[in-house]
Amino acid sequence: MRGDRKMIAWLALAPRGEAEVVTSPMTPVEAYDGRTTGQRWDGVLSRLEIAGIGKAEARGSRRLLSDAGPHGHRYATDAMLAVVARQQKGQVTVVSSDVDDLERLVQEAIVVKKV
Secondary structure, three states: OOOHHHHHHHHHHHOOOOOOOOEEEHHHHHHHOOOOOOOHHHHHOOOOOEEOOOOOHHHHHHHHHHHHHHOOOHHHHHHHHHHHHHHHHOOOOEOOOOOHHHHHOOOOOOOEEEE
């Protein structure tokens, strides 16, 4: 949403079929900063698969936070993203500005990269 070059490169993989870009519905909302136009918002969303979130994911997020120690709204989006990442098959990379927080919430097999 913010025009970060690394993230734009990741999103460019999706329409070429080189990667599936999956996220929680909370992540793009969190990235919205007020300067994002509706056209940019729709363009970014068109390249994402938004995972369904329900009670099972809420319970999973709570368990992750309980096991890792942090809690509260600061960690809620990271926990939900971690649950979505854990549901994916194959090689999974999570791109985030909160690398330290996410590394505490995902399995070792999931790569977390800073953006």
